[in-house]
Amino acid sequence: MAAILNVRAVLRGYRLTPTVAEALTRLLDDHVASIHSRTRISGKALSIKTQEYRVRAICGALVELRQGGFALESPWNLRRKHIEWLVRHWVDAKQSGGTIENKLTYLRALAGWMGKDNMVGTLSDYVDREASGLVRSYVAEVDRSWSGNGINAAEKIAEIAVTCPRVAVQLKLQVAFGLRIEESFLLRPLEAVKDTGMLDVTRGTKGGRKREVPIEVKIAVLEEAARLANPLTGSTIPADRTLKQWLNRYKAVLRKHGIVKKGLGITSHGLRHQYLQELYEKVSGVPAPIKLADTRPDPELHKEAMRRVVEAAGHSRVTKANAYLSTFARQERLAKPSPTIDEAAKALEAAGGNKTHAAAALGISRQALYRLLEAA
Structure with a gap:
């Protein structure tokens, strides 16, 4: 019930x-x-x-x-x-x-x-979201992976294992299979492994969207998780803790080791970003856009990599992959020097006062143009 x-x-x-x-x-x-x-x-x-x-x-x-x-x-x-x-x-x-x-x-x-x-x-x-600065972007502009922030995941997790082996194994599950935090808590390693070499991710998923993730050579992580599994539930949450209590313990351990934005500048969710970025590179043959690589993949390989990332992440729309990978277009735009106030004024004059056309000529969003003009 x-x-x-x-x-x-x-x-x-x-x-x-x-x-x-x-x-x-x-x-x-x-x-x-x-x-x-x-x-x-x-x-x-x-x-x-x-x-x-x-x-x-x-x-x-x-x-x-x-x-x-x-x-x-x-x-x-x-x-x-x-x-x-x-x-x-x-x-x-x-x-x-x-x-x-x-x-x-x-x-x-x-x-x-x-x-x-x-x-x-x-x-x-009700409002013009762009003009009001209320656009909700689903394209990553900052690399949130641990590797992108100079943190060696294996070494850091080994350090955390000294404090709490259970938290460490849950982090290992996140980096090995791209699991969300709650998914790593509720995974039942003894039940989730399928004969097809896939991991069945069913508990703690967003919107109840189940998925399968390739196990590949990562069976050792599941074996370690199985050894720490609660015999009553099969998950790695200890028998004397509720999900909420364990989440509090999990966060306390991470804070102790600096895994917070105000500490090392990362969160455990960055391990999911790292997994999906590595998956993209494995399929496409080039680093994800967020890695600022100079090369682009073959269009068909890019398409297949995006499909695989979305499938592994448990999302329904291909564009959701951009939240982890960014896009080549967004990274190119970010790499360009910001226009000056004088350049913005000239573009606006040339466009006859049309802010949409002026923003396009400057290669920035209309929202960015508004901010630039307000600063003048």
Whole structure:
């Protein structure tokens, strides 16, 4: 049976009017764990963590509306004008495009529960994202791999193994198979190995999207993980810890060894980047774009490498590979010297004041041009 969030406990932390709280409680009791996604594969209920994010986002929006002068008696009174006001409020507060999109996603779910499917749009329906500096980029501009930051993964993990062998073996699983953190926690090494030489990644995946990853010559990592496996669950989380407790322990060990952005400038997620970058190079024959190599691969090999990376990462769209690899075009653009304010002014004059044309002539985005002009 799926775990359901204690909705009332969360709502008590917000100053909602009695009528709003009562109506919202009924809606959440019926729907808080239901899926509201076109891309999710799993039919399972949402995790407790996602349920809580959803409830807090909805409650926070209702509180903001009341503070903004909208005396709603019930969530059923929500209208498009209220959503428009919220977006303007969030934009004015300098919240990121990703943060606002997430909030709109939760409000879209709420609207769907009330039969108002078309009431909440995407951020682009309310603002010009590029002009407002709210473009959400899925193309890497910085190499987040450990190797790209001068860290030898094998040596660092060996150092961590002295502190905690379990954390070390989970890191080894991440670098060997490109696993996410939770996937490495929940992998059951004795069950996941298939006769076909593939590793079955099924637990802890994003959106329930299962995948298979080639084992190749990395069986020793799985054997080590199997020796540390919890006999009750088969995973490498010890029997006396919950998933949340183990995550806290995992983070504490990494902090001790400097595996944080403010420390060595890396996170354990960088091991996943490293795996996928190495996979691209293995298939295409040239380093990933983020590695700033001078050579480009054969177009067909590039296409196949991108397909393999997306498949190994457990994503549905090929473009998601750019979050780990970057693109040759983006790296070439970043390598170019930034135009000066005088050059921007001349380009804008030559384009008759058209910022889109001026930005194209300068080889930068319109957002970058706006920033340059604001600095003048």
